[in-house]
Amino acid sequence: MDYEILRALNAWxxxxxxxxxxxxxxTREVLKNLLPIVLFWGLWFSFDAETRQTAREKLVGVLLIGAIAIGVARGLATVLPFRTRPMHDPDAGISIMGWLNTSLLEEWSAFPSDHAVLFFALAVGLFQVSKRAGVVALLHAGLIVCLPRVAVGLHWPSDIAVGILIGIALSVLLFRPVQALVHKSGLVPFFEAREAIGYPLLFLATYELSRMFHSVRQVMQFVWE
Structure with missing residues (x-):
């Protein structure tokens, strides 16, 4: 089934x-990565005074779930058996797009898709804050993030399917306990009272999340080596 779906989408x-x-x-970062962050900031300022704190606590929880999702995805890709990406597998029998860098991600296992894990975790989290924003995020995760990654040979369909299931499960299971933890910590009112510190830090968190914590991973890799 993996081969059939992959080849059909790739041929298309x-x-x-x-x-x-x-x-x-x-597959460019602007379209692929930024929409959930735009939705996050739109929701951050869209609630009235009565519901604002609860909504913002949920949104901070979504960011934390996103960070956990990336950690889980990369951890699984590291400990599970290595899986070659379709574009590096001669048996896949697919056409490689002329604009695709074939040396891309050669040393990274394809399974599970960290993009699918992250963006579906974020989308389901945003859905629990705002159904309208959540639907937009889910469509974005499926059609803009995941579909092209199969069609161009970056992932097998099963990489994406398992990633989606992991992302949804993480968001559903963690949303309430993480929100409760954020509420108990008093993080939102603490930073709201110190906007000069709080908003730059929050912007940095959303920026790193939009880049899938690439800078953080580089620092960790440097320290590890």
Whole structure:
């Protein structure tokens, strides 16, 4: 089933320059990574005074769940058997897009998809804050983040499917306890009373999340080595 779905999507993209170009745009960071962060900041300022603190506590919880999701995804990819990406597997029998860097992610296992884990965890978390924003985030996660990654050969369909299940499960299981922890810590009112410190730190957290904590991982890799 993996091969059939992969080859069908890849053939569709390879035979249609418009689809290939669209997927190229979808794999760029601006379209792929930023929408959940835009939704986060939109929701941060969209609630009235009566419900604002609770909503903001939930949103901080979503950020924490996102960080946990990345950690879980990368941890699983490290401890599970290495899986070659379709674009590096000659048996996959797919066309490689001319714009795709084939040396990309050669040393990174494909299973599970950390993109699927993160963006579905964020989408389900945002859905629990605002159903409208959550639906937009879910569509973004499925159509803009995950679909192109299969079609161009970055992931097998099963990498994405398992990643989606992990992301949804993490968000559903952790949302209430993480929100309760944020509420108990008094983090939101503490930083609201110190906006000059709170907002720069919150912006930094959302920026790193939008880059899947790439800078943090580089620092950790440097320290580890």
């Amino acid at each position: 993209a390879a035979s249609n320059s418009g689809v290939s170009w669209t997927f190229f745009l979808f």
